[in-house]
Amino acid sequence: xxxxxxxxxxxxxxxxPAVGLVTYPGALLLMAxxxxxxxxxxxxAETLRAEGRGWDGAIAGMSGLAGRRPLLAAALTVAMLxxxxxxxxxxxxxxLLVFGSAAGQGLEWLAVxxxxxxxxxxxxxxxxxxxxxFDSAPDSDASDARQSIDEASMKTCAQDRGCDxxxxxxxxxxxxxxxxxxxxxxxxxxxxxVRFFDxxx
Numbered sequence: 404x405x406x407x408x409x410x411x412x413x414x415x416x417x418x419x420p421a422v423g424l425v426t427y428p429g430a431l432l433l434m435a436x437x438x439x440x441x442x443x444x445x446x447x448a449e450t451l452r453a454e455g456r457g458w459d460g461a462i463a464g465m466s467g468l469a470g471r472r473p474l475l476a477a478a479l480t481v482a483m484l485x486x487x488x489x490x491x492x493x494x495x496x497x498x499l500l501v502f503g504s505a506a507g508q509g510l511e512w513l514a515v516x517x518x519x520x521x522x523x524x525x526x527x528x529x530x531x532x533x534x535x536x537f538d539s540a541p542d543s544d545a546s547d548a549r550q551s552i553d554e555a556s557m558k559t560c561a562q563d564r565g566c567d568x569x570x571x572x573x574x575x576x577x578x579x580x581x582x583x584x585x586x587x588x589x590x591x592x593x594x595x596x597v598r599f600f601d602x603x604x
Contacts, residue, residue, distance in 0.1 A: 408486055411524060412437040415517055418501045428600035429500025435600075436493035436584065440485040443577030447479045450570040462531055467540025476535045478574035483528040485581045488521045493584035496593060 416430040416437075451458050451465070451472075458464045469476040485494035498521060502514040588596065 408524070408527075409437070409441065411520060412486070415498060415501060415520070418505050418513060418517060428597040429497055429504055431600040432596050433494075433497025433501055436485060436497050436581070439577055439584075440482045440492075440494055440581055443478055443574055443581065444482040444486070446570060446574045446577065447475050447482070450475060450567065450574065453567070453570070462534050463538070465531065465534050466538040468535045471540065472571075474571055474575060478571075478578040479535060480532050481578035481581050483531050485585070487525045487528045489525075491582070491585045493581040495585060496588055496596065500593065500597070 412433065416434050418430065448460065451468075452460070465479075468479070481492065485492035488494045488498040498517065502517045505511075505517070506514040
């Protein structure tokens with residue numbers, strides 16, 4: 404899913420060059436915030452894989468994550484919301500700049516396509532959030548079977564929790580950055596971001 408997400412986000416960012424230089428800051432901001440959100444989501448996934456519970460990377464395998472690892476669940480939720488472009492997350496502002504600039508250049512249809520694509524993407528990102536918070540954890544018998552296969556890995560993880568703590572801290576740092584970047588423009592406006600990413604200025 405994250406791979407296809409990258410394709411979609413690149414498509415949104417290409418609205419910038421398609422419309423003209425005026426949207427380059429928005430496109431670069433969009434890709435920067437996408438990179439941060441995707442890195443946070445991938446780090447959560449890697450942390451789950453390293454637990455040694457036999458997780459195969461499927462969304463269904465994240466069932467019950469909120470009860471088992473609430474901090475990872477929260478970080479993953481923020482990343483999914485930012486990838487969607489929900490307000491008060493970093494991903495919102497890049498899409499706003501890109502789609503707003505497209506509409507301002509007379510390409511309202513392109514902005515509408517982008518907004519519709521973002522709405523549709525919430526069906527995928529929202530499914531992850533629903534699974535994490537509302538779906539039941541995997542059957543205990545199946546979990547026990549997988550645990551026996553990965554027992555050595557789990558013992559290693561139990562002996563060295565420093566690695567796990569560092570990974571959780573990084574996911575929380577990524578999620579916090581996505582929220583801070585999402586909130587700061589409410590007070591400063593988007594001008595600082597536009598100046599920072601304005602390669603043509």
